[in-house]
Amino acid sequence: MVRQMKKTLIIALSFLLIYPTLIVLASESGVLFRRIVNGKLGWHATGNENSDEKYLGEILNSLPNGRGTLIHPSGGTYEGEFKDGLPNGHGNLSLPSGKKYVGQWKEGIQEGQGFCTFSDGSTYVGELKNGIADGQGTYTLPNGNKYEGAWKKGKKEGQGTYTFSDGRTMKGEFRNDKYWNSTMYDLKGNILENWLAGKEVIDQQNKSSLILRFWNGGLGRQGDN
Numbered sequence: 001m002v003r004q005m006k007k008t009l010i011i012a013l014s015f016l017l018i019y020p021t022l023i024v025l026a027s028e029s030g031v032l033f034r035r036i037v038n039g040k041l042g043w044h045a046t047g048n049e050n051s052d053e054k055y056l057g058e059i060l061n062s063l064p065n066g067r068g069t070l071i072h073p074s075g076g077t078y079e080g081e082f083k084d085g086l087p088n089g090h091g092n093l094s095l096p097s098g099k100k101y102v103g104q105w106k107e108g109i110q111e112g113q114g115f116c117t118f119s120d121g122s123t124y125v126g127e128l129k130n131g132i133a134d135g136q137g138t139y140t141l142p143n144g145n146k147y148e149g150a151w152k153k154g155k156k157e158g159q160g161t162y163t164f165s166d167g168r169t170m171k172g173e174f175r176n177d178k179y180w181n182s183t184m185y186d187l188k189g190n191i192l193e194n195w196l197a198g199k200e201v202i203d204q205q206n207k208s209s210l211i212l213r214f215w216n217g218g219l220g221r222q223g224d225n
Contacts, residue, residue: 030059
C-alpha cells in the first residue's frame with residue numbers, strides 16, 4: 001500500500017516538473033474594473049460600475065484573457081474573446097446608439113471579417129482594417145441601394161458594383177467614394193451612362209437622353225452613392 005502511494009506521488013511530481021506551465025497558465029473566472037489610477041488606465045479588482053468599465057469572465061495574470069463580457073457605463077457591451085486585457089478573436093459589440101458589430105478583433109480593434117449594423121439601419125459585411133471597411137465588402141442602405149466591391153480606408157475604392165433600388169447598376173472602377181471608370185446599365189442591360197476619370201462622357205447621341213434624365217432627377221448623379 002505504502003509502495004503504491006509512493007509511486008503515485010512520484011508520478012504526480014513528475015507531471016508538475018514536466019508541465020509546470022499548465023498550472024501557471026490556468027485561468028480563473030472573476031470580475032475586473034478598468035479605471036484610471038495615478039494617471040494610468042488599467043485593470044483593477046475593485047471599481048464603480050456606474051463610472052468604470054466592468055469585466056466578467058476568464059482572468060489570467062490579472063487581465064481579461066479568454067472569454068468574457070465587458071460592460072461600459074454608457075450601456076454598451078462586448079461579449080467574446082480577450083487577450084491581455086483587450087478584445088481579440090471573435091466578439092460581439094452592441095452600443096446604445098443601435099450600432100452592432102459581430103466579427104473578428106485584433107488588439108481591441110475590429111480587424112478581419114465582420115458584420116456591422118449601423119443606427120440608421122444600413123449594414124456592412126466584409127473585411128475591416130483598423131475598425132473601418134477595407135478590402136472586399138458589401139454596404140446596404142435602408143432605401144435598398146447596395147454597393148459590392150473593393151474598399152480602402154472606409155471608402156469605395158477599386159472595382160465594384162453599385163445597385164440602385166430600382167434595378168439600375170453602376171459597374172466598374174470607383175475612387176474616393178465616386179464613380180471613376182464606370183458604366184451604368186438599366187434592367188435590360190442598356191447603357192445609361194459612361195464615366196471616365198471621374199467625369200461623365202457626353203456625346204451627341206445621348207444628349208437628349210441626358211436632358212430627360214435631368215428632368216427625372218438626374219439618374220446617376222454622384223450624390224446617389
